[in-house]
Amino acid sequence: MDDTVQERLKRVQDSLTRAERQVTGVILENYPMSGLGSITRLAEKAGVSSPTLARMVQKLGYSGFPEFQAALREELEAQISNPIAKRDSWSETAPHGHILNRFTDAVIGNIRQTLAGVDPGEFDAVTAMLADESHPVYIAGGRITHALSEYLYLHLQVIRKGVHHIRATSNAWPHALLDLEESDTVVIYDIRRYENSTLKLAEFAAAKGARIVLMTDQWQSPISRLAEFTFSSRIAVPSAWDSTVAMTLLSETLIAAVQEAAWDRTRERMKSLEDMFDAARIFRKFV
Amino acid sequence: MDDTVQERLKRVQDSLTRAERQVTGVILENYPMSGLGSITRLAEKAGVSSPTLARMVQKLGYSGFPEFQAALREELEAQISNPIAKRDSWSETAPHGHILNRFTDAVIGNIRQTLAGVDPGEFDAVTAMLADESHPVYIAGGRITHALSEYLYLHLQVIRKGVHHIRATSNAWPHALLDLEESDTVVIYDIRRYENSTLKLAEFAAAKGARIVLMTDQWQSPISRLAEFTFSSRIAVPSAWDSTVAMTLLSETLIAAVQEAAWDRTRERMKSLEDMFDAARIFRKFV
DNA sequence: ATTGGAATGAAAATAAGGTTACAAAACTGG
DNA sequence: CCAGTTTTGTAACCTTATTTTCATTCCAAT
Numbered sequence: 213m214d215d216t217v218q219e220r221l222k223r224v225q226d227s228l229t230r231a232e233r234q235v236t237g238v239i240l241e242n243y244p245m246s247g248l249g250s251i252t253r254l255a256e257k258a259g260v261s262s263p264t265l266a267r268m269v270q271k272l273g274y275s276g277f278p279e280f281q282a283a284l285r286e287e288l289e290a291q292i293s294n295p296i297a298k299r300d301s302w303s304e305t306a307p308h309g310h311i312l313n314r315f316t317d318a319v320i321g322n323i324r325q326t327l328a329g330v331d332p333g334e335f336d337a338v339t340a341m342l343a344d345e346s347h348p349v350y351i352a353g354g355r356i357t358h359a360l361s362e363y364l365y366l367h368l369q370v371i372r373k374g375v376h377h378i379r380a381t382s383n384a385w386p387h388a389l390l391d392l393e394e395s396d397t398v399v400i401y402d403i404r405r406y407e408n409s410t411l412k413l414a415e416f417a418a419a420k421g422a423r424i425v426l427m428t429d430q431w432q433s434p435i436s437r438l439a440e441f442t443f444s445s446r447i448a449v450p451s452a453w454d455s456t457v458a459m460t461l462l463s464e465t466l467i468a469a470v471q472e473a474a475w476d477r478t479r480e481r482m483k484s485l486e487d488m489f490d491a492a493r494i495f496r497k498f499v
Numbered sequence: 500m501d502d503t504v505q506e507r508l509k510r511v512q513d514s515l516t517r518a519e520r521q522v523t524g525v526i527l528e529n530y531p532m533s534g535l536g537s538i539t540r541l542a543e544k545a546g547v548s549s550p551t552l553a554r555m556v557q558k559l560g561y562s563g564f565p566e567f568q569a570a571l572r573e574e575l576e577a578q579i580s581n582p583i584a585k586r587d588s589w590s591e592t593a594p595h596g597h598i599l600n601r602f603t604d605a606v607i608g609n610i611r612q613t614l615a616g617v618d619p620g621e622f623d624a625v626t627a628m629l630a631d632e633s634h635p636v637y638i639a640g641g642r643i644t645h646a647l648s649e650y651l652y653l654h655l656q657v658i659r660k661g662v663h664h665i666r667a668t669s670n671a672w673p674h675a676l677l678d679l680e681e682s683d684t685v686v687i688y689d690i691r692r693y694e695n696s697t698l699k700l701a702e703f704a705a706a707k708g709a710r711i712v713l714m715t716d717q718w719q720s721p722i723s724r725l726a727e728f729t730f731s732s733r734i735a736v737p738s739a740w741d742s743t744v745a746m747t748l749l750s751e752t753l754i755a756a757v758q759e760a761a762w763d764r765t766r767e768r769m770k771s772l773e774d775m776f777d778a779a780r781i782f783r784k785f786v
Numbered sequence: 787a788t789t790g791g792a793a794t795g796a797a798a799a800t801a802a803g804g805t806t807a808c809a810a811a812a813c814t815g816g
Numbered sequence: 817c818c819a820g821t822t823t824t825g826t827a828a829c830c831t832t833a834t835t836t837t838c839a840t841t842c843c844a845a846t
Contacts, residue, residue: 306619332593468738
């Protein structure tokens with residue numbers, strides 16, 4: 213008993229009375245939107261009384277008008293939802309409800325929603341800020357986000373000079389910010405269970421006149437009040453922890469954009485780095 | 500004042516409070532469907548009280564919830580009647596060829612291919628290995644993957660005891676492996692520009708009889724010869740660098756799986772950790 | 787025409803939704 | 817750490833929506 217409202221209407225069509233036929237006419241005329249208002253309005257529109265409508269949806273097999281309406285909403289949702297997010301089997305070989313599929317599903321949704329919330333203008337502005345070598349960049353992360361901030365630091369350091377990494381969880385961070393000047397850029401990662409020390413760091417930076425870029429979650433760290441630019445990523449997944457995948461994606465995209473904007477310079481720096489690696493025999497020559 | 504609800508939400512985003520942000524999160528998560536039920540249900544879903552929601556829609560410029568809902572319905576109708584379903588870009592507001600869309604496209608492809616290549620049986624086996632507290636776990640990462648390995652370490656440490664983190668790029672790693680015994684688990688991250696020191700570490704671990712789990716890229720690190728389990732992630736993106744998003748996803752999924760397998764134990768450890776945090780006043784109470 | 791049965795709508799009863807008032811909780815700035 | 821401010825939730829209230837009851841109307845068969 214989980215066919216669409218439209219199908220049910222079709223099925224019982226022949227056994228309908230005059231008033232009921234008026235109703236189906238109105239519903240199908242603008243399906244399914246017209247069914248989303250109140251029962252009263254729909255009844256008026258069809259020129260019948262509300263009790264007639266209430267009886268009718270029960271005939272259709274719904275417990276009442278609200279349930280009927282919920283069914284309509286569900287159909288509509290299925291109809292407009294993005295097909296890529298609905299795919300529920302990423303690993304074809306894993307069982308249907310396997311965590312590989314459940315988790316990936318959630319993460320793809322997070323990515324989609326995160327991207328939908330990014331303002332391209334802000335993104336480009338931040339790209340330009342990070343590409344501008346005339347102002348140093350400080351990158352800070354908290355307990356969970358330290359790893360992510362280190363990742364951004366590592367790459368940005370190859371692209372340009374004047375990049376610094378701060379561990380906001382350590383109370384040694386004031387040392388690291390000693391040289392901070394007005395208009396310097398500070399990128400701060402802060403996701404929920406927002407840490408006091410990270411906030412303090414942001415306040416200090418703001419007081420010094422630094423321009424703050426905040427990478428946070430959908431609930432937004434309190435630092436957003438101090439930040440010139442705020443990017444929020446979706447982090448909720450079926451787990452006791454949050455997911456930083458969407459945030460990683462945003463960070464990597466930022467890296468790619470900055471690299472693109474500063475490619476001439478970057479190429480030089482990468483070359484020097486390679487030479488140093490070669491001299492130190494860090495990598496294997498082949499394989 | 501006849502812009503969409505979404506636009507209004509975006510405009511006031513910065514001046515929103517915690518509860519209100521929770522609400523916008525839920526609304527945007529499944530926009531605009533989630534707003535079509537009753538105010539009560541939406542409030543419950545967002546974890547706030549219905550008055551908060553009522554006040555909020557008034558802030559947005561609607562006379563009350565019904566008017567707000569009517570606006571949503573109108574938008575939905577306009578969206579549905581529009582035959583061109585423009586769903587080919589991730590950031591609707593960014594130009595078609597913007598790096599936000601190009602990069603995300605590539606990453607989604609990476610995720611799909613990575614998941615398709617994971618053997619659920621191996622995944623479950625590794626989950627069990629990592630959940631088994633009778634054998635210590637050592638986690639190592641290279642230059643680029645250090646951040647990722649630290650992330651796995653951080654979470655696994657909360658889940659179980661006997662987790663160690665090694666920086667393969669440092670030549671101090673032999674110290675860290677002094678206590679390594681036969682049948683201990685070693686998780687190694689190694690992506691292209693495979694590093695000599697990481698290979699050496701793997702060889703040492705293999706010689707000691709450790710069981711090696713390798714997280715590598717699609718071209719596979721030479722360590723795969725030594726590893727009992729190998730997971731390869733796609734990492735290529737339109738950039739001079741590689742993307743670790745798929746690898747992050749796989750790592751997080753592993754964390755979630757291990758946590759699920761060892762939930763009783765994990766809950767205890769998390770509780771202790773929370774108590775310590777509370778005592779140290781690391782986090783803010785709210786917001 | 788008359789009667790029985792189904793269909794319908796008016797009105798009342800009930801339930802749910804939405805709003806307001808107020809007190810508690812949390813944050814802010816000293 | 818404390819007073820003042822803001823935010824939030826609880827409880828009571830009012831409003832609207834939905835369902836039930838019941839009298840009326842309509843229709844078909846005698």
